[in-house]
Amino acid sequence: MEIPFNLLILKVYHAQKNKVRPRMAAIGLSPGQPKVLTFLALHGNCLQKDLAAACDIEPTTISKMLNSLEEKGLIRRCALAGDKRAAIIALTERGHALVEQEIVPRYEQVNEISRKEFSPEEKRRFEDYLRRMYANLTGSKLDF
Numbered sequence: 001m002e003i004p005f006n007l008l009i010l011k012v013y014h015a016q017k018n019k020v021r022p023r024m025a026a027i028g029l030s031p032g033q034p035k036v037l038t039f040l041a042l043h044g045n046c047l048q049k050d051l052a053a054a055c056d057i058e059p060t061t062i063s064k065m066l067n068s069l070e071e072k073g074l075i076r077r078c079a080l081a082g083d084k085r086a087a088i089i090a091l092t093e094r095g096h097a098l099v100e101q102e103i104v105p106r107y108e109q110v111n112e113i114s115r116k117e118f119s120p121e122e123k124r125r126f127e128d129y130l131r132r133m134y135a136n137l138t139g140s141k142l143d144f
Helices: 004-023 033-043 050-053 060-071 093-114 121-140
Strands: 073-082 084-089
Touching: 004 033, 004 093, 033 050, 033 060, 033 084, 033 093, 050 060, 050 084, 060 073, 084 093
Parallel strands: none
Antiparallel strands: 073 084
């Protein structure tokens, strides 16, 4: 029996998640936190609402997540001049080091496992297909 495409995508997503989560839990990070830290490392400081949107996280969820990351000394919040409700989120030196020394290598391990026996051209094409699927589903370019 052929697996429907939507289930194939879900099975691969869950298989990858099951490889990533224990690796991140080993360094004290809960689901979603590595994505937020990686986004900040790639893009620099940003508003909390923009961070939530970019990482596909609900505002109430990201607020709790940021509280935890701040308690761990991985991020800092700075008030936005002229708007007491808005906060700029920035990685601390400790946060940058964690991304570079722990998070990125752990993701790379899972990526290597995931794409084992793929040629460089197959990897490139596969990433292109995923970007096109995202654009088809959202109407916007995949930008992280």
